[in-house]
Amino acid sequence: ENSAEFLLDPSKPYIADLCLDVMRHCNSPIPSIRTDASSFLLLLLKKHYDGQNHALSNRIKMTTTVAISKLVGQGIKSARFLRQSLATISKYASHGEDQVEFSRNVEHLTSRLFAIIRDSIQISESENDPEMRADLMHRIASGYTHAPDLRIAWIESLSHFHVGNSSWAEAAQCIIHIAALVAEYLFKLKNSHALPKGARDFCMISPSTAEEALENKKEQEDEDVEVPTFTEATLLKMLSRSIQMLKQADMFETANLVYKLIIPIYEKNHNYVKLARCHGDLNEIFTKILNSVQHQSRIFGTYYRIAFYGNFFEELDGKEYIYKEPKITRLGEIQDRLKSIYSAKFKSDDRLKIITDSKAVDVSKLDFNFAYIQITAVQPYFDKEELKERPTVYQRNFNISRFIFSTPFTQTGKSQAESVKDQFKRKTILKVENQFPYMKKRLLVVDKHEIVLTPIENSIETIENRCDALQSELRHNPPNGKTLQQVLQGSVLTSINVGPVEICREFLGNSDQYPSEQIHKLREGLKALVFKCDEAVLLNKSLITADQIEFQSELETGAKNLRNIMHADCAQAGLDWTEVPAHGVPAPDCVIAPLSRDNHLGNGGAGGHNNFYNW
DSSP, X not given: OHHHHHHTOTTSTTHHHHHHHHHXXXXXXXXXXXXXXXXXXXXXXXXXXXXXXXXXXXXXHHHHHHHHHHXXXXXXXXXXXXXXXXXXXXXXXXXXXXXXXXXHHHHHHHHHHHHHHHHHHHHHHOXXXXXXXXXXXXXXXXXXTTOHHHHHHHHHHHHHHHHHTTOHHHHHHHHHHHHHHHHHHHHHHOOOTTSOOGGGGGTTTXXXXXXXXXXXXXXXXXXXXXXXXXXXXXXXXXXXXXXXHHHHTTOHHHHHHHHHHHHHHHHHTTXXXXXXXXXXXXXXXHHHHHXXXXXXXXXXXXXXXXXXXXXXXXXXXXXXXXXEESSSOOHHHHHHHHHHHHHHHHTOSSSEEEEOSOXXXXXXXXXXXXXXXXXXXXXXXXXXXXXXXXXXXXXXGSSEEEEEEEEEEOTTSOSSOSSGGGOEEEEEEEEEEEEESOSSSEEEEEEEEEEEEOHHHHHHHHHHHHHHHHHHHHHOSXXXXXXXXXXXXXXXXXXXXXXXXXXXXXXXXXXXXXXXXXXXXXXXXXXXXXXXXXXHHHHXXXXXXXXXHHHHHHHHHHHHHHHHHHHHHHHHTTOOOOOOOOOSSOOOOOOOOOOOOXXXXXXXXXXXXXXXOOO
């Protein structure tokens, strides 16, 4: 009996190797070997349970978890017998008197082991499906909250996977999570004023790093948990690696935030060589931010809603995800990529069907001899207050969790109406489980709600969006003539888009049929559009070349027609439209203002003097 207790003591150093061998025998195709191995493992768990005040501690959980991970990682062809052995252990744990709590402990442990087996084997089967592979690696890492070293190892593997796919933003997020976890333990063991105050100080860099806070991991409260031996050097290494990846992803603003955690440590250590390098790199980072803002050269990603329908998708069936695709990815490109992945998985080119419209799918009408994927382009969604807080392109592509897509419809069942007075619109707002960018490139949709716009509400929104687009072009410094002309075409050239003109005629011409407050809102929006169009046409005149004079004349005519329609509406409504003529002087010059730098007293390109204009 003493020999048995010594052999089964979980604190002994050989217990990890013993568990690995027992797990290997649990997967034996020979029933008698499986039975003996299963009995031994159950006895080990029971001895530990009885010796630990009737509880399975993190130490035995981690030991068995590591054993399973190593066994699966060695490339076993099948885990069918291993699953059977674990099921047998869970079943027999409930036998005997007063075994309810022990059975519950064992069932919880075997459920975790089942999940690791399933995910590890699926990883090897998902070689051609990067999203599924990343999901599985992330899920395994999430199962190791009680074993920081193992969690870090799996997140590190996930980062390497993203680097191999040039997904630098996601790779950086992985390393930032590792740094947050290291900082959490350093703060617990060594509370230094220069070190981050645990994972919470990383939330300004990535809100999802709150996952690494120890208070969010109940199992860490177990006194048996082994605290890893992290160091300050480990933290600095991870932070520095994340900066390089963030720069590859053009996320320069986030790299600046990471430096806010690094610099205090170097200052504490009086490491002026490293401080000089940090500030030199920051100078380069800020220069790149300035250039990218001036030239609008950064595109952070394209987003699509992907919904799966059909039993062929197994656990994906009925789920919706938001996929983050590289920079400008067109619908046809992601459609072809998903077709390739799932046609190979189903071993058939004919089993998969793609749904490209955004209408709600009636599952009862689908033929489940097929698998269906619905693909819909979406945009990040912010309410008006959020937009005020996120004025830059970077801010509108960082820490985003809500997305929107619109579906036009009519009361007759058609998508597009012949007239704007019959065109309704359904706006669907989706919320995902975390924020982009994250450690994965697809996130599960966890909530959705819809807003239905009536025809006049739809038209009001169309005009407001057009005004916003024009205002954005007018603010560009220097102006972008190409995009300015594209926006103007859709606003004033009736041969391209009759939208604003038709909206004027249909709604303002029949204003008594609509609520007065909506007519007032529409009229104000159209007035603003007229002024924006006039300003934009004037700006375009200063940018065109000789071969665009005819096009400029068409823009001026279109802007004049829109203004005349508004004149007529004002007269019909008993309102005055007053234009003040020029005061007998020439029109002012319309020139591009010279660039200047903040805190440089307005000095720019005028030989080191203040910028000026010679009237």
